[in-house]
Amino acid sequence: MINSTTTAETTHVMQLPRKVIIGERILSNTSQLIKDNIKVNSKIALITGENVKSKIIDTIEENFAANNTEFQWIIAGDASFESVGKIENELKQDKIEIIIGIGGGRCIDIGKMAANNLKKPFISIPTSASHDGISSPFVSLRGSDKPYSIKVETPIEIIADLHIISNAPGKLIASGCGDLIAKITAVKDWEIARDDNGEYFGEYAANLSSLSAKMMLDISKQIVNGQIDKKISRTIVEGLISSGVAAGIAGSSRPCSGSEHLFSHALEYISNGRCGLHGERVGIGTIIMAKLHKLNWIEIKNALKIIGAPTTAKEIRADKDEIIKAFVLAKKIRPERYTILNKIDINKNQIQDLVEEVGII
Numbered sequence: 001m002i003n004s005t006t007t008a009e010t011t012h013v014m015q016l017p018r019k020v021i022i023g024e025r026i027l028s029n030t031s032q033l034i035k036d037n038i039k040v041n042s043k044i045a046l047i048t049g050e051n052v053k054s055k056i057i058d059t060i061e062e063n064f065a066a067n068n069t070e071f072q073w074i075i076a077g078d079a080s081f082e083s084v085g086k087i088e089n090e091l092k093q094d095k096i097e098i099i100i101g102i103g104g105g106r107c108i109d110i111g112k113m114a115a116n117n118l119k120k121p122f123i124s125i126p127t128s129a130s131h132d133g134i135s136s137p138f139v140s141l142r143g144s145d146k147p148y149s150i151k152v153e154t155p156i157e158i159i160a161d162l163h164i165i166s167n168a169p170g171k172l173i174a175s176g177c178g179d180l181i182a183k184i185t186a187v188k189d190w191e192i193a194r195d196d197n198g199e200y201f202g203e204y205a206a207n208l209s210s211l212s213a214k215m216m217l218d219i220s221k222q223i224v225n226g227q228i229d230k231k232i233s234r235t236i237v238e239g240l241i242s243s244g245v246a247a248g249i250a251g252s253s254r255p256c257s258g259s260e261h262l263f264s265h266a267l268e269y270i271s272n273g274r275c276g277l278h279g280e281r282v283g284i285g286t287i288i289m290a291k292l293h294k295l296n297w298i299e300i301k302n303a304l305k306i307i308g309a310p311t312t313a314k315e316i317r318a319d320k321d322e323i324i325k326a327f328v329l330a331k332k333i334r335p336e337r338y339t340i341l342n343k344i345d346i347n348k349n350q351i352q353d354l355v356e357e358v359g360i361i
């Protein structure tokens with residue numbers, strides 16, 4: 001469908017990863033997987049955290065040595081622009097040509113941002129499936145005046161080792177499920193921005209993102225006793241990668257991030273990062289926003305519960321005031337992002353009633 005601002009002649013840029021590899025124990029083949037995709041002339045930087053490094057060091061070093069691949073470990077600091085700046089200096093001094101981020105959100109975001117600033121190819125190696133930043137052209141870092149994701153270059157390659165990802169703590173994959181289910185309200189918000197404001201709406205990207213959320217709802221029906229097996233882990237990883245790719249197709253975070261993400265960013269800001277993981281906050285935001293959108297919020301809440309993701313403020317260590325404040329701030333945190341929050345005007349008592357009704361507090 002062509003809307004008011006997009007015509008067949010409109011130029012639209014899509015940024016996609018060149019290669020996505022998903023498999024069991026593929027980390028022991030990392031060097032070849034990179035060389036099959038990119039010409040490697042010089043040193044590769046591996047940005048990671050101490051904990052992840054201790055788990056993968058033998059596998060990576062053995063593989064890189066066997067393939068005569070020069071590399072250097074870089075330990076990432078906190079998820080801030082300051083950390084990125086320090087790492088950029090190291091990368092420049094050592095004449096690094098390819099940057100890899102190995103880990104959860106922090107190391108991937110730091111690596112993706114540094115690679116973007118230095119105009120170097122970035123490879124994403126997630127060790128958990130906790131959010132869609134593993135494949136998207138977006139990063140979320142502290143230290144800017146904008147407490148939400150910013151657009152960068154898409155990772156050129158994603159290597160997802162299911163052996164490592166499925167052995168990560170269950171809390172992380174449950175958080176990833178929260179980030180997937182969020183696409184239900186994100187796409188609804190995008191639709192109303194199209195209808196009310198004539199904003200660009202990419203039908204294909206929206207459908208791809210919705211499909212990931214739908215699969216998430218379907219998967220929750222297959223889970224027994226909270227057990228997420230390897231087959232389900234694989235579908236979750238593929239869903240998160242597809243959502244990130246949907247953002248690359250749209251050229252914006254619109255298909256992946258709506259009012260539920262605004263709520264999450266606001267809560268993170270208010271609590272100084274104390275309340276839950278990204279996908280955990282986003283999942284709770286999705287329950288609230290689904291109610292506002294008049295969607296089946298009970299189905300969403302039940303799916304999150306089955307998966308083991310939090311569905312109450314208490315589970316993410318947030319109190320009633322923080323939840324209400326986050327809801328109020330959500331609309332102001334990114335004024336240009338039009339969502340369901342722009343269409344409603346409710347006072348603090350009504351917000352309290354709303355979050356009580358959906359059982360968040």
Ligand SMILES: [Zn+2]
Binds near residue numbers: 132179282
């Ligand atoms: Zn997200």
